[in-house]
Structures are given as C-alpha cells and as structure tokens.
Amino acid sequence: MDIGRRHLMALSGSLALAGLVGTxxxxxxxxxxxxxxxxxxxxxxxxxxxxxxxxxxxxxxxxxxxxxxxxxxxxxxxxxxxxxxxxxxxxxxxxxxxxxxxxxxxxxxxxxxxxxxxxxxxxxxxxxxxxxxxxxxxxxxxxxxxxxxxxxxxxxxxxxxxxxxxxxxxxxxxxxxxxxxxxxxxGAQPTFKNPVLKDGRLVQRKWRTQTITGGKARGHLIGGNLTVMTALVGTPYMPNTDGGILFLEDIDEAEYRIDRMLTQLGLAGLLSGLKGVVFGQCTSCKSSGGSGFELADVLEQHFKPLGVPAFHGAFFGHMSDQFTIPVGIEAEIDSDTGTVRLLEAAVI
Incomplete structure (x- = not known):
C-alpha cells in the first residue's frame, strides 16, 4: 500500500520549503x-x-x-x-x-x-x-x-x-x-496476542514476538507508523508521549533508517517518559546487501536502555491481517508473553 512513500515524503519536504504546501x-x-x-x-x-x-x-x-x-x-x-x-x-x-x-x-x-x-x-x-x-x-x-x-x-x-x-x-x-x-x-476490552499457527511445524517460527526487556507496564497507547510519527516531531500535532505505551510499525525501511528515526525520537525527548514499547511488523525492512545490524539489534539498542518493558514482532503493521489498536486508551503490556491488554473500552 505504501511502496514509494519515502520518496513522496522527501518530495513533499522540498515542496514545503518552496512554500507550496499549507503550513x-x-x-x-x-x-x-x-x-x-x-x-x-x-x-x-x-x-x-x-x-x-x-x-x-x-x-x-x-x-x-x-x-x-x-x-x-x-x-x-x-x-x-x-x-x-x-x-x-x-x-x-x-x-x-x-x-x-x-x-x-x-x-x-x-x-x-x-x-x-x-x-x-x-x-x-x-x-x-x-x-x-x-x-x-x-x-x-x-x-x-x-x-x-x-x-x-x-x-x-x-x-x-x-x-x-x-x-x-x-x-x-x-x-x-x-x-x-x-x-x-x-466495547470489548480484548487482550491482543499473536496467533498460534497450525502449520505442521514442530516449533512455530512465523508471527513470534521477541522480548527486549521483560515485565509488565501500564499506560495509554500512542504511536503508529514510525516514519510518519517522526515527521511530526517539533510540530503542534505531536501529542505528549509521557506515561504512554509506544507502539510502532513500518515498511520498506532499511535498518539504518529505522536507527535514524528512533535516534530522532530519542533526541526529541519522546522516548524518555515512556512506560513501555511494542514494535509491530517492519515489512521489508532489510538492506539488500546487509547492514551490519539486524533490525532486532537496532531495536534493542534504542529500547533496552529505557529500562521499561518492551517487545517486538506484534501482529500489526503492513500485513494482510492486523490488530486494531485504539489510540489513547489505557492498556497493560506483558513483554514476556507478548500481549497487549486493554484496561478500558475504547467506545461508549
């Protein structure tokens, strides 16, 4: 759905500088x-x-x-x-x-x-x-x-x-x-957990979550696409992330670009007040020639020092099936079991 999005965002930045985009x-x-x-x-x-x-x-x-x-x-x-x-x-x-x-x-x-x-x-x-x-x-x-x-x-x-x-x-x-x-x-309050596949394998390999830092944490869910979120840093349209559970996903981004964007979020102070982190799918996020770091390495380098529960591989992002995550709702994550449990209904 978003092939070429990175190039379009770069072009739009040039247009904004030229005064052609509403600001x-x-x-x-x-x-x-x-x-x-x-x-x-x-x-x-x-x-x-x-x-x-x-x-x-x-x-x-x-x-x-x-x-x-x-x-x-x-x-x-x-x-x-x-x-x-x-x-x-x-x-x-x-x-x-x-x-x-x-x-x-x-x-x-x-x-x-x-x-x-x-x-x-x-x-x-x-x-x-x-x-x-x-x-x-x-x-x-x-x-x-x-x-x-x-x-x-x-x-x-x-x-x-x-x-x-x-x-x-x-x-x-x-x-x-x-x-x-x-x-x-x-108005259900589900617990989101990756599916168990019955594919005849001795051990499931696909749709596994991986723990970065173990434990449980509670906070309001905030996030979405990493590239888009990073582009809003420094604008009046970025909500306060303090006390939140940050959830992120992306597509078609090499490991070094994920690294660069997470670095920007960290330097902007958007990671320091988090209660927890859930990284979903990063579809086609692998350099063709090898980058020296795997995506898992990059995520650990940024999220492990936060000292809060964090895991990656959750079932949302650019994929044929995905969780529907209510933005702004209180939730509890368990990074050891790879679950996100809603603590309140998202609708009235």
Missing part, C-alpha cells in the same frame, strides 16, 4: 495533554464515511472494494465528495482532502470514518482540519500507515480516541475481524 505556525515542543474523548460504538446499519486523506488509489477498483467491505461489516458506505479525484500522487488537493474529513465529522448521519488507503499526504491537511468541530462530534476514525498523522493530530488537538487498524481497501482477513468487530461494536 501551520511551527511549535518545537510537544502539545499539552487534552481530555480523553471516546466515540460512540458502531451498530449494524450505521453509515460510514469513506475518505481519501493521503495518496490516490492505484486503481479505481479500490473504491468499490472499500464500499463492499463496509457493506460486509453490516454498515452503509458514503463516499466523500472528493473521493475518486487525484492531484499528482495525492488523492485530491490538500484543502479538498481536508474538507472531506471535516464534512464527515460534521455530518450527523455519519457514525464512523474510514480511510480508503494510506500512502502519503495526511500531514499536509492537518492545518486545514477543524479541531473544535471534530471535538464536538466524536466518532471513530479508522486507518493505518499514513493515517498515523491524523491519529496523532487528533490526540494532540482534541483527545479523541481513534483506531489504528485496517484501511477500507485492506485485505480484511479473519484475524482482523476477530478484534475489529468486538472492539468497535461491542
């Missing part, structure tokens, strides 16, 4: 804490707004798939006004993509909002979102990858709990539904 007044400290707001739970027959806040779809068929997914969940899809347009590699112009997000939050008939896909572009629309209106109209926002920018901005500006989970055009396998529907429809 906000820079802030070089984390945003202050906001009151937690939980959205209402979903019920069968609810209308779900479909938006494209980032990259354009690579094929028009993704929009049809997205509508069919919403329908299969027992919900009613409603496309945003600008869904299906394109502007270069983006799904529409910045103000148009922001207008669709604003409109879906303002529309009383819409009970949840799902991103069709990620890619790159959400950070460009952050200055154009109406955070006061969004705060007054809480509803679930669902998506992952570049949608991380929206999750973090909503946390920083409104305190709204949102959901790092599948995009509408994602694969939506059985294991995804196992957590998604109880979480959003029933």
């Amino acid at each position: 906000a007044t820079p802030a070089f400290s984390q945003s202050s804490s906001t009151t937690k707001i939980k959205p209402p739970r979903l019920k069968k027959g609810d209308t779900v707004g479909l938006v494209s806040p980032a990259s354009k779809s690579l094929e028009r068929f993704e929009y049809q798939i997205s509508e069919e997914v919403v329908t299969a969940l027992g919900l009613v899809p409603k496309r945003g006004q600008y869904v299906g347009k394109d502007f270069g590699y983006l799904a529409a112009q910045d103000k148009e993509r922001a207008a669709d997000v604003n409109a879906m939050f303002a529309d009383k008939s819409v009970k949840a909002i799902m991103a069709v896909r990620g890619g790159w572009g959400c950070a460009r629309i952050l200055p154009y979102l109406d955070y006061d209106m969004i705060r007054a109209n809480p509803k679930p926002l669902i998506g992952y990858s570049d949608i991380t920018a929206l999750h973090l901005a909503l946390q920083a500006k409104t305190g709204l709990v949102s959901f790092h989970g599948p995009n509408a055009a994602s694969a939506w396998g059985e294991r995804t539904l196992e957590y998604f529907k109880p979480l959003l429809f029933d």
Whole structure:
C-alpha cells in the first residue's frame, strides 16, 4: 500500500520549503495533554464515511472494494465528495482532502470514518482540519500507515480516541475481524496476542514476538507508523508521549533508517517518559546487501536502555491481517508473553 512513500515524503519536504504546501505556525515542543474523548460504538446499519486523506488509489477498483467491505461489516458506505479525484500522487488537493474529513465529522448521519488507503499526504491537511468541530462530534476514525498523522493530530488537538487498524481497501482477513468487530461494536476490552499457527511445524517460527526487556507496564497507547510519527516531531500535532505505551510499525525501511528515526525520537525527548514499547511488523525492512545490524539489534539498542518493558514482532503493521489498536486508551503490556491488554473500552 505504501511502496514509494519515502520518496513522496522527501518530495513533499522540498515542496514545503518552496512554500507550496499549507503550513501551520511551527511549535518545537510537544502539545499539552487534552481530555480523553471516546466515540460512540458502531451498530449494524450505521453509515460510514469513506475518505481519501493521503495518496490516490492505484486503481479505481479500490473504491468499490472499500464500499463492499463496509457493506460486509453490516454498515452503509458514503463516499466523500472528493473521493475518486487525484492531484499528482495525492488523492485530491490538500484543502479538498481536508474538507472531506471535516464534512464527515460534521455530518450527523455519519457514525464512523474510514480511510480508503494510506500512502502519503495526511500531514499536509492537518492545518486545514477543524479541531473544535471534530471535538464536538466524536466518532471513530479508522486507518493505518499514513493515517498515523491524523491519529496523532487528533490526540494532540482534541483527545479523541481513534483506531489504528485496517484501511477500507485492506485485505480484511479473519484475524482482523476477530478484534475489529468486538472492539468497535461491542466495547470489548480484548487482550491482543499473536496467533498460534497450525502449520505442521514442530516449533512455530512465523508471527513470534521477541522480548527486549521483560515485565509488565501500564499506560495509554500512542504511536503508529514510525516514519510518519517522526515527521511530526517539533510540530503542534505531536501529542505528549509521557506515561504512554509506544507502539510502532513500518515498511520498506532499511535498518539504518529505522536507527535514524528512533535516534530522532530519542533526541526529541519522546522516548524518555515512556512506560513501555511494542514494535509491530517492519515489512521489508532489510538492506539488500546487509547492514551490519539486524533490525532486532537496532531495536534493542534504542529500547533496552529505557529500562521499561518492551517487545517486538506484534501482529500489526503492513500485513494482510492486523490488530486494531485504539489510540489513547489505557492498556497493560506483558513483554514476556507478548500481549497487549486493554484496561478500558475504547467506545461508549
């Protein structure tokens, strides 16, 4: 879903320097804490707004798939006004993509909002979102990858709990539904644990978690895509991570780039106040010629010195199935068993 995202982000940085991207007044400290707001739970027959806040779809068929997914969940899809347009590699112009997000939050008939896909572009629309209106109209926002920018901005500006989970055009396998529907429809408080595979092997090799530092920790869940999160450092859209459980994932990043981004988060002070860390999948994060460090080495170098429970290999990220993680909800992690247990419902 996000091949070439790194190149698009680099290009957008050049455009921003040229004054071609909407910008906000820079802030070089984390945003202050906001009151937690939980959205209402979903019920069968609810209308779900479909938006494209980032990259354009690579094929028009993704929009049809997205509508069919919403329908299969027992919900009613409603496309945003600008869904299906394109502007270069983006799904529409910045103000148009922001207008669709604003409109879906303002529309009383819409009970949840799902991103069709990620890619790159959400950070460009952050200055154009109406955070006061969004705060007054809480509803679930669902998506992952570049949608991380929206999750973090909503946390920083409104305190709204949102959901790092599948995009509408994602694969939506059985294991995804196992957590998604109880979480959003029933207000369940699941314990997320990687699946046990019955593949005929003596010892399971795939989807194993690995402990960095053992123990249990409690805190609010905060994070998402590492590349996107790093790009928000020093902006008013970065929420306070103190006391949090940081969860991260990424795709198509060499070990040294993961190292560089984690170094930036550390130098910015975003790691020092954490209670725990969960690193999910890092899909295709391996240098073709060998880097000298494995990804596990890099993660241990950054997270072990924190002295807090930490593990990697959790079942979320750029993959066909994944957990849906509520951003802003209190949870307990056990890094020895590789589990994340919600301590409260994410919806009301």
